[in-house]
Amino acid sequence: MGKTLYDKIWDSHLITHTAEGKPVIYIDRHLVHEVTSPQAFAALKAAGRKVRRPEQTLATVDHSIPTLKNGPYVNEEAKTQVEALQENCRNNDIRIFDLGSIDQGVIHVVAPESGTILPGMTVVCGDSHTSTHGAFGALAFGIGTSEVEHVLATQALQQEKSKNLLVRFNGKLNSGVTAKDIALYLVGKIGTKGGTGHVIEYSGPAIRNLSMEGRMTLCNMSIECGARAGLISPDEATFDYLKNHVIFSKKTVFEQALESWKQLASDKDAEFDRVVEIDAGLIEPQVTWGTSPEQVVGISKKIPSPDDFNSPEKAAACQHALKYMGLTPGADISETKIDVVFIGSCTNGRIEDFREAAKILDGKKINKAVTAIAVPGSGHVKAQAEDEGLDRIFKSAGMEWREPGCSMCLAMNGDRLAPGQSSASTSNRNFEGRQGKGSKTHLVSPAMAAAAALTGKLTDVRQFNPSV
Amino acid sequence: MEKFTRFKGRAALLDMVNIDTDQIIPKQFLTKTDRDGYGQSLFYDWRYLENGKENPDFELNKSERRNAEILVSGDNFGCGSSREHAPWALAGYGFRVIIAPSFADIFYGNSIKNGLLPAIVSEDDLERIRSSFIENRAIALGADLEKKIIELPDGSEIGFQIADLPRKTMLEGIDQIEQTLACLNDLAAFEKKYRQEHPWCFS
Numbered sequence: 001m002g003k004t005l006y007d008k009i010w011d012s013h014l015i016t017h018t019a020e021g022k023p024v025i026y027i028d029r030h031l032v033h034e035v036t037s038p039q040a041f042a043a044l045k046a047a048g049r050k051v052r053r054p055e056q057t058l059a060t061v062d063h064s065i066p067t068l069k070n071g072p073y074v075n076e077e078a079k080t081q082v083e084a085l086q087e088n089c090r091n092n093d094i095r096i097f098d099l100g101s102i103d104q105g106v107i108h109v110v111a112p113e114s115g116t117i118l119p120g121m122t123v124v125c126g127d128s129h130t131s132t133h134g135a136f137g138a139l140a141f142g143i144g145t146s147e148v149e150h151v152l153a154t155q156a157l158q159q160e161k162s163k164n165l166l167v168r169f170n171g172k173l174n175s176g177v178t179a180k181d182i183a184l185y186l187v188g189k190i191g192t193k194g195g196t197g198h199v200i201e202y203s204g205p206a207i208r209n210l211s212m213e214g215r216m217t218l219c220n221m222s223i224e225c226g227a228r229a230g231l232i233s234p235d236e237a238t239f240d241y242l243k244n245h246v247i248f249s250k251k252t253v254f255e256q257a258l259e260s261w262k263q264l265a266s267d268k269d270a271e272f273d274r275v276v277e278i279d280a281g282l283i284e285p286q287v288t289w290g291t292s293p294e295q296v297v298g299i300s301k302k303i304p305s306p307d308d309f310n311s312p313e314k315a316a317a318c319q320h321a322l323k324y325m326g327l328t329p330g331a332d333i334s335e336t337k338i339d340v341v342f343i344g345s346c347t348n349g350r351i352e353d354f355r356e357a358a359k360i361l362d363g364k365k366i367n368k369a370v371t372a373i374a375v376p377g378s379g380h381v382k383a384q385a386e387d388e389g390l391d392r393i394f395k396s397a398g399m400e401w402r403e404p405g406c407s408m409c410l411a412m413n414g415d416r417l418a419p420g421q422s423s424a425s426t427s428n429r430n431f432e433g434r435q436g437k438g439s440k441t442h443l444v445s446p447a448m449a450a451a452a453a454l455t456g457k458l459t460d461v462r463q464f465n466p467s468v
Numbered sequence: 469m470e471k472f473t474r475f476k477g478r479a480a481l482l483d484m485v486n487i488d489t490d491q492i493i494p495k496q497f498l499t500k501t502d503r504d505g506y507g508q509s510l511f512y513d514w515r516y517l518e519n520g521k522e523n524p525d526f527e528l529n530k531s532e533r534r535n536a537e538i539l540v541s542g543d544n545f546g547c548g549s550s551r552e553h554a555p556w557a558l559a560g561y562g563f564r565v566i567i568a569p570s571f572a573d574i575f576y577g578n579s580i581k582n583g584l585l586p587a588i589v590s591e592d593d594l595e596r597i598r599s600s601f602i603e604n605r606a607i608a609l610g611a612d613l614e615k616k617i618i619e620l621p622d623g624s625e626i627g628f629q630i631a632d633l634p635r636k637t638m639l640e641g642i643d644q645i646e647q648t649l650a651c652l653n654d655l656a657a658f659e660k661k662y663r664q665e666h667p668w669c670f671s
Binding site for chain 2 (some may be wrong): 010012013015016018019020021022024028035036038042047049063064072075077078083084120121126127128130140142144145146147149153154155156157158160187192193198226228248249250253254256257260287292294302312313316317320410411412419429430431433434437458461
């Protein structure tokens with residue numbers, strides 16, 4: 001029997017088993033940010049241990065930092081947290097993309113753009129959206145703080161092997177439909193525990209046609225299906241991206257790497273534990289209506305009622321979500337008013353995302369009742385967008401153009417909605433209170449967020465005829 | 469890590485599916501740099517009203533559920549972020565056991581490492597546990613990790629699922645880092661060979 005891509009990466013990183021029989025795997029890259037690492041560094045120090053491979057570790061600050069230039073921290077503790085990371089990196093010789101550097105930004109945006117992530121690697125971070133890096137054919141997953149300490153101390157991790165889930169997107173995406181819509185559609189289809197215990201491999205023609213940015217968006221939201229990781233086997237698009245982002249010491253090393261990366265695909269006779277087939281042509285722009293990413297519909301659809309669900313648990317969850325969101329079942333989702341628009345995050349904070357939003361906003365003004373912010377995922381994304389004049393499009397439309405950070409995705413830094421406000425947000429979670437206590441989040445693509453900013457309600461972007 | 473063998477204590481029921489880590493411990497409490505002090509902020513947005521007073525309708529604020537140590541909940545408990553602050557907050561409040569039909573992967577692993585037992589039961593057994601809750605009266609449940617059983621208030625028992633390795637980790641209070649460091653020779657040998665075969669990862 002052949003091997004899946006996940007099997008191949010697993011096998012090439014399996015070091016040994018513990019005395020009790022638990023697999024120990026090697027970790028190529030450890031990404032670190034300020035929120036989930038201070039307790040790990042403290043415990044490491046208390047145990048008298050050192051960071052084993054600082055050169056395989058990369059840090060940045062993103063969650064707690066202000067996105068207004070020289071803006072205040074949300075509180076003194078947040079500032080202390082950032083300073084703790086700076087100090088921990090200094091004391092342990094860890095490279096940090098620090099505030100004020102063009103390299104700084106959201107960890108899952110800056111790691112790939114700095115050439116840190118390569119196909120076939122294992123990548124971990126104390127952050128669930130580490131799955132982003134599966135876009136390169138790397139096995140990348142989120143870990144808890146105890147595991148952050150474990151990787152700092154050993155450059156290895158104890159892991160149980162997951163099952164293999166293949167999700168194949170057949171056919172072509174329709175105009176106006178993006179990687180974000182694919183991701184949301186899939187969560188709606190298989191649910192937030194549909195991928196639990198599995199690593200997802202995405203395949204099919206609709207995936208091959210995605211850019212690297214689009215692939216990162218899709219893999220990023222694998223965790224919203226509950227999956228350990230999401231993977232896409234590398235191809236010419238991957239290699240082109242890497243040629244532009246990675247500096248190799250020798251040409252021969254790159255050629256050697258390329259040969260190895262070309263083997264990183266599931267064998268024809270590989271067996272998956274589960275296979276899900278999806279017709280990409282059926283996907284329309286998606287929008288969440290509830291408080292779980294699986295509570296999602298196409299923009300042309302109506303808000304569901306509890307009666308639409310077979311299981312009593314899902315019906316109860318629908319009831320609970322409708323009450324929280326203040327929505328009426330049976331109403332058109334496109335009649336839902338929006339107060340705030342957020343474009344950014346590790347899901348949709350890359351250059352392509354801002355290009356797509358700018359295409360919709362170009363020469364127009366956002367609705368007067370709407371507050372809208374665009375937050376680039378990194379200093380490089382910001383500079384590139386400014387080179388292309390995208391910042392001017394956002395600003396003249398009436399949007400704010402901020403400094404890089406996680407910002408309103410998790411609203412930890414003070415960028416948040418007021419209680420009762422609704423957002424169209426390009427982030428990844430619409431949990432109760434995610435964007436501030438009492439906030440009501442509708443997850444959408446960047447183009448859909450831009451359309452909502454123009455009209456002040458959830459809007460089918462296809463009425464603006466985007467050629468995305 | 470503290471060992472877990474068996475535990476009996478007051479139970480509470482949060483009868484919802486998909487309880488996510490943002491509900492367990494909201495983001496405004498994640499700026500701390502230590503592991504302690506999260507218990508008071510557990511389920512903050514549900515537990516407290518706008519004015520900061522306790523929400524009397526919330527399960528854990530009812531006198532017969534207050535200070536519960538065993539939590540019973542719906543499917544996919546702990547979905548969302550990787551924040552270990554979620555089990556820190558649950559354990560900080562005093563919980564020792566969470567019973568649900570399924571858990572999100574990262575939350576599950578984080579709980580094991582913090583001595584918080586995630587006990588997986590079938591939907592049918594969840595229904596049995598649910599029906600043992602009586603309004604206005606405190607009830608106690610038991611969990612025995614050696615036997616893998618939950619004890620109901622009437623003395624009857626139901627089984628729960630946990631794989632052998634996490635069970636052993638909890639029973640023996642294993643320090644996983646020490647365990648991995650015990651394989652240091654294998655690790656170093658692997659690393660040497662891996663670096664030779666994958667020079668592009670290190671150039």
